[in-house]
Amino acid sequence: MSGQFRENVQDILAVLPSTDDYFLLRWLRARSFDLKKSEAMLRKHMKFRKQQDLDNILAWQPSEVVRLYEPSGFCGHDREGSPVWYHIIRGLDLKGLLLSVSKQELLRFNFWSLELLLRDCEQQSQKLGKKVEKISTVFDFEGLSLRHLWKPGVELVQEFFSALEANYPEILKNLIIVKAPKLFPVAFNLIKPYITEETRRKVLILGGNWKQELLKFISPDQLPVEFGGTMTDPDGNPKCLTKINYGGDVPQHYFLRNHVRVQYDHQATVGRGSSLQVDNEILFPGCVLRWQFASDGGDIGFRVFLKTKMGERQRAAEMTEVLASQRYNAHMVPEDGSLTCTEAGVCECWQGWLLLDLGVGGRCTACIRSHQVGALAPGSRVWQWHPGLVPAQEGEVPGGRPL
Numbered sequence: 001m002s003g004q005f006r007e008n009v010q011d012i013l014a015v016l017p018s019t020d021d022y023f024l025l026r027w028l029r030a031r032s033f034d035l036k037k038s039e040a041m042l043r044k045h046m047k048f049r050k051q052q053d054l055d056n057i058l059a060w061q062p063s064e065v066v067r068l069y070e071p072s073g074f075c076g077h078d079r080e081g082s083p084v085w086y087h088i089i090r091g092l093d094l095k096g097l098l099l100s101v102s103k104q105e106l107l108r109f110n111f112w113s114l115e116l117l118l119r120d121c122e123q124q125s126q127k128l129g130k131k132v133e134k135i136s137t138v139f140d141f142e143g144l145s146l147r148h149l150w151k152p153g154v155e156l157v158q159e160f161f162s163a164l165e166a167n168y169p170e171i172l173k174n175l176i177i178v179k180a181p182k183l184f185p186v187a188f189n190l191i192k193p194y195i196t197e198e199t200r201r202k203v204l205i206l207g208g209n210w211k212q213e214l215l216k217f218i219s220p221d222q223l224p225v226e227f228g229g230t231m232t233d234p235d236g237n238p239k240c241l242t243k244i245n246y247g248g249d250v251p252q253h254y255f256l257r258n259h260v261r262v263q264y265d266h267q268a269t270v271g272r273g274s275s276l277q278v279d280n281e282i283l284f285p286g287c288v289l290r291w292q293f294a295s296d297g298g299d300i301g302f303r304v305f306l307k308t309k310m311g312e313r314q315r316a317a318e319m320t321e322v323l324a325s326q327r328y329n330a331h332m333v334p335e336d337g338s339l340t341c342t343e344a345g346v347c348e349c350w351q352g353w354l355l356l357d358l359g360v361g362g363r364c365t366a367c368i369r370s371h372q373v374g375a376l377a378p379g380s381r382v383w384q385w386h387p388g389l390v391p392a393q394e395g396e397v398p399g400g401r402p403l
Contacts, residue, residue: 002028008039012046017055022133030169030196045167052111058119062109065100065254069093070109071247074117075240076222076231078136081128082173083120084218085113085135090143091247094153100254103156110160114168134173136217138227142179144187151292154190161194174202176217178210178227270300277313301327 002021005028006013013019027045031037049055062070071091076084097106117135124132164172177184184205192200206213211228223229225238233242270276293302304323307314 005035005038008035009042012043015046017049022131026133026170041166041169048163048167052108054111054115057108057112057115060108060112062112063101063105065250066097066105066109068245069097069247069250069254070106071245072113073240073244074113074120075224075243076218076229077124078173078218078222080173081124081130081132082134082136083117083124084222085117085137086244087137087139088244088246089139089141089148091245092148093247093250094148094156095150096250096254098152098156099257100250101256103152103159106156107160107163111163114164114171118171133171135171136173136176138176138178138214140178140227141181141184141187144181144183146183149183149187149190157191158194161191165194165196165199172199172202174204174217175199176214177203177205178214180205279307299327301325 002024005024006019009016009024016023027038027042028035031041053060061067069091071088073086074083075086078084114135121132121135188203214223214228218229220229221231224231224240224244226240231240232238233240239246268276291302293300302323303321303325305314305316305319306322307319309318
């Protein structure tokens with residue numbers, strides 16, 4: 001079948017990054033050996049390569065802020081000789097990066113990294129005398145918080161995984177997750193629709209003994225001390241800072257803009273002295289209510305109430321105030337916040353409806369995006385609501401049966 005596929009793409013063989021059977025088989029496997037679909041995928045990729053100038057991307061250098069604050073790096077090889085790509089979530093300041101550089105540069109940085117890793121695969125193949133064509137990845141999720149679920153940042157990650165699946169098929173050997181917090185299932189469900197079922201099967205979530213488990217994949221001399229191995233920098237640093245960038249908050253002097261423009265799901269005009277009420281149903285304990293909004297033309301007041309009567313509009317005095325009224329300069333900087341119920345006893349009082357009340361001092365447009373995420377325990381299901389709509393997305397969290 002690979003011979004027939006090679007014949008079908010004969011006209012572009014000369015410009016492919018590789019013409020060996022291993023490369024062509026990647027596209028066949030990605031489309032379950034359907035010749036027409038595999039050919040269409042490869043031809044589309046060649047347009048992508050030209051658009052991104054991937055043939056020359058290794059000569060490109062990312063800007064200083066990306067080099068210093070994009071928390072990732074290539075360090076060592078796994079037990080089969082594949083390069084290992086690390087991602088450090090606690091050091092990821094997506095908002096700071098997107099205020100400092102374009103989304104396109106951050107995507108390009110990851111394509112650049114992938115091309116570097118694939119070049120290393122070729123070098124390993126020559127060194128070891130066997131074909132090395134896959135990459136191992138380690139995601140350190142310690143420190144994952146709601147700030148990492150900021151809408152423009154999530155959309156960037158979703159776009160990257162879409163591009164990864166479409167243009168780098170079958171190169172991921174595994175995605176090893178360490179130090180996953182309770183919020184991890186929420187983050188995973190936001191990305192899950194953008195990766196294939198085959199890639200999902202490669203996700204390995206290691207438990208409390210993750211350092212010992214990691215050694216099954218990577219030998220100690222190829223694994224940084226920080227991750228349970230014996231590798232250090234030449235100066236003895238256990239984090240291998242010369243290979244892995246741990247990121248951090250981006251200093252404001254790198255910022256090129258005051259805010260990132262967000263495309264919101266809903267818009268409404270709120271007149272002077274009036275208010276807009278948005279209902280969000282809280283179905284069970286352990287929920288997170290999150291909101292993002294911006295305004296045009298003036299600042300805006302915002303508060304959250306717990307309704308005492310369902311299905312009818314209530315005055316403020318008739319409801320329980322959960323978040324006191326404050327005014328936000330949302331016409332200058334979009335507002336992003338959340339309320340979390342973490343203990344079952346406390347969560348009992350959140351049953352019912354939460355009402356978000358927006359009021360303005362002058363006529364302006366309030367753009368609101370609010371979503372509420374269900375139980376965070378592994379094996380639960382996660383839903384997202386948009387104001388005034390029924391559940392828009394549903395996904396199963398890895399690690400157990402749905403509720």
